[in-house]
Amino acid sequence: MVGAPAILLALLLLTGGAPDKQPLPVRYWAIEASATGAEAPSFDADAKPIRTLLEDLRFDNFITLKHKAESLALHQETKAALTDRYTMGLRYGGLDATGRARVVVTVMLVPEQSGDPPRKAVETTLLLGPRGTARVCGLRSKDKAEIIIVLARQ
Amino acid sequence: MMFSQKKMKQIAARLDGEPQYAGRPAPTREPALQEYEASLLQLRRAAARVPRAPEINDAHVDAFMQGIREGIETPAPRLSRLWTMASVAAAALVLLLSALAYLGTGSEPVRANEVESAFTELEGVTVNFYNNPQGVSTVQVTMPESDLW
Structure with a gap:
């Protein structure tokens, strides 16, 4: 009678309670980076916390288009519109043997010509350690600006 | 006879x-x-020498009934206590094994971030990836200026 709840708890620990079954907390930024010729790079308020992740790039102006904390459910895709042309999907695939989180980042580009289906501008599978960060650079935007996506595991 | x-x-x-x-x-x-x-x-x-069998008289009945009452009121030793102990021991064992399984998964050292794969469906676009000195994994997409906009 005492053992039944304990065994149930143990089974929950072994199945639902295992770390790789739990949602993965992440935070992401979509930054529009441009080169203005300014002497010192400028970051808006949301981009300042990640300036060390951006200042090695060839741009000097960083404006945050989207900044959000998400909890990624296992094997489910979380979608977000970054601009009117780019959408992003994040899918958490669990932990590897060393505890790194496998996250698939898919950025879709909506064609300028209406009627054509969106196409994958990039799809990448990242292995992120605890507090690990990654970025996707080079997504062309208007006026020679680029979209930089920064993904940080919480 | x-x-x-x-x-x-x-x-x-x-x-x-x-x-x-x-x-x-x-x-x-x-x-x-x-x-x-x-x-x-x-x-x-x-x-005549054989002792007489004891007789129960009225004086003995009270003591006799008292013994019966005490027997009724005293809880009988229960086998369920043994089962409870066995159940607790089994549950503790299961919990211990679960904890070992739960905590034992992280025995390998955590490795650095890594880009496992990266690709694009767009023609004329290339994708590379690298790690910068700060340990940040970077996926670099190189898009031509034409065609996309």
Whole structure:
């Protein structure tokens, strides 16, 4: 009678309670980076916390288009519109043997010509350690600006 | 033989003190009857020495009932306690094994970030990836200026 709840708890620990079954907390930024010729790079308020992740790039102006904390459910895709042309999907695939989180980042580009289906501008599978960060650079935007996506595991 | 048996009954009745034989003389003193009478007397003397079985009288009933009441009120030793202990021990064992399985998964050292794969569906676009000195994994997309916009 005492053992039944304990065994149930143990089974929950072994199945639902295992770390790789739990949602993965992440935070992401979509930054529009441009080169203005300014002497010192400028970051808006949301981009300042990640300036060390951006200042090695060839741009000097960083404006945050989207900044959000998400909890990624296992094997489910979380979608977000970054601009009117780019959408992003994040899918958490669990932990590897060393505890790194496998996250698939898919950025879709909506064609300028209406009627054509969106196409994958990039799809990448990242292995992120605890507090690990990654970025996707080079997504062309208007006026020679680029979209930089920064993904940080919480 | 028949007369002998009758005489034996008379001897036994006289020894039992039955009224109809009170004051009557003893039957003929034959050796067999004398031996019978002697055996009866010996049997009676031996029976007289046997202690009497205890009798339960009214004075004993209260104590007797008290014992019954105490027996009813005292909880019987329960086998379920044994099962409870066994159940707790089994649960503790399962929890221990679960904890070992749960905590034992991280035995390998955590490795650095890594880009496992990266690709694009866009023509003329290339994708590369690298790690910068700060340990940040970077996926670099290179897009031509034409066609996309």
